[in-house]
Amino acid sequence: MFKSPVSRRQVLTASAGAAAALGAAGLPVLATGSPALAHGHGSGRLRVEPLIPARNRGIILYSVRDRISAAPDDSGVPYGFERVLARLAEIGYKEIEFAGYNQNTSILGRQITPAEIRKILDDNGLVANGAHTSINAATFDQQLDIAETLGMKHIGTGSDPTGSAYRSDWDAAADLWNELGRKARKRGMKLYTHNHDAAYGFLLDAGPLDANGKPTRSSGQRKLEYFFGRTDERYVFFEMDIYWAYVARFKHHTYVDARGNAREDLFDPILTVAPRTERFPLFHAKDGDRAPAQVNGYTMVPLGEGDINFQQFFEVIGEQNYHHANWEQDTAPGGAANPGQSIDFAGISYRNMSDLTIYRR
Template sequence: MDKISDGTPLDAATRRRLTRRGILMASAGAAAALGAAGMNVLQTDAPAVAGRELHPEPLIPGRNRGIILYSVRDRIAAAPDSSGVPYGFERVLARLAELGYKEIEFAGYNQSTEILGRQITPAEIRKILDDNGLVANGTHAQINAATFEQQMDIAQTLGMRNIGTGSDPANSSYTADWDAAADLWNDLGRRARARGLRLYTHNHDTAYSFLLDSGPLDAAGKPTRSSGTRRLEYFFRKTDPRYVFFELDIYWAYVARFKHQKYVDRGGVERTDLFDPILNVTSRSKRFPLFHAKDGDRDSAQANGYVMTPLGEGDINFQQFFATIGDPEYRHANWEQDTAPGGAANPAQSLDFAALSYRNMADLTIYQR
């Protein structure tokens, strides 16, 4: 039985509450887009086939279920206290392993110096991983030419297969900046591959906004209109698929679908183009080994169109998403919720949300003959 961070079992009503919406409901918008593309649309009920017994299989295999530590950053950074809630790498990673997580994505390597009287080392973190049967599947580090070798050293000490960043490769609307970013990432990705690593970047919604790459120039000589190409789509084309990979943040991808729908073409005409997160992955499947399984409650009154929630509490259809993109053995899903920490008022909240989200990740299944 699952437990929250103070050891209290999760009751059946709580589990039902967390899986009641979104998890098993097909998205009409996604279904229409998939059908138009000639792809099969998932049936989310348990189908009946005469004379054949169907059985559920997990959409995310247990060994591929992970968490980025940014979700529980408050407890990683916490000093010893009297709350009874785990703190620091040793206690927090042990708790995450108890919950069922098998993979860890890092968001920094520091904890409170009050725990050891000094800062913990990557080698000591590796031992904690090994002791708890955990595997490091990636990191959100600063990716630049000056520190890349050092970052790869840390990644290899921790046993990572992937090394990445939580920032977009370029914070720009112009192709010249994305060209420069692609040159850098192709070089760094080549160096990473030489050391047995894959270099990846994680998206926010702005990465799927439209480039300014056509039409009249402004006073600085830069384009003011768009061809309809999205920033990261351009980066896909400019980077070598052998060296540069991606971690789709599913929440931010759906925010992009909500926010970035219109552009003005070279002739000054406003155009509409809806971004589809599922087709974005299926069109270049092997470039996405990692995902952030981050959920959101739909709220069109919000600037982003969603409010972050624990996995399974929101309206994003992870059942449809993971069933359609396929390759469950290749995909690694890391739960993330930026807003999970509860602060001094509720120090256990992020670990409680981690427990709830793990259960809902494990509940994602598809029926097979």
């Protein structure tokens, strides 16, 4: 059951409570933007729990795509689904989000099947928690079949429901997603969409029309947040990519209102999730170093080595047992010069994800 929306005051109170708990435990209180991790031991009446339960720590295979797609080689680094998934399980990951279902055909002399991938998951104690695939009416049933074979409870895409800035296109996308989400629910799955920064840019939905009859200014409504309200909470869910959400905070903070005035509106990823936290079953736990001179404001790094405050993020949004955190780093592959880099980064990121701790009374 979905909880009633929380107010900004309630969220900030929760954040203050989180800081108080850390302080009471003798730990440094992390300001927004501080490194992700908290360390130390609780005192007295505080009990220590993992902030992200072990069973909910995952990885999207896009992070290690170079090794999933690699042909057999003598580098000593795992390749293909069987070897890479076994290594990820050794590291500690319990969940896998797919980014395609193909590997190099030289491994088996043909393409691997979803049923064979499922056996690899089962043999290694892994669970498929989602997939980035193509979401459209023509192929959706086929994608649901694959997801069912793999045992998924979520099915999604790495693309926005529409790339448009106009309300009418988001309305049409919402109608389609409500329909497909209803079909997914009948198969025991939740349909989700994943964001990049553009999804949290502003709608063009106000002001003078252009030569094509399209609005040229904004009411200040953000595209994906408009989509939240236009889709049915029973059928359509979301995977926040935390890195891209903070890029949106950096990039998309001004708009021109209907009267032509520049307006400032700072995006807050935590305050976007907290009022509707159970519409976000999945997250991409992707870290970044601040780089204000670059267009995105951040550069990607392994989890725990950047400036995004995952401690604050996951503690304030609550519902720790409900949320699944999938590590992702688009830039993890090291290429021929360092073929083991993505697997190494997976290990670093898992250890740092495990170090996120919550202290409860």
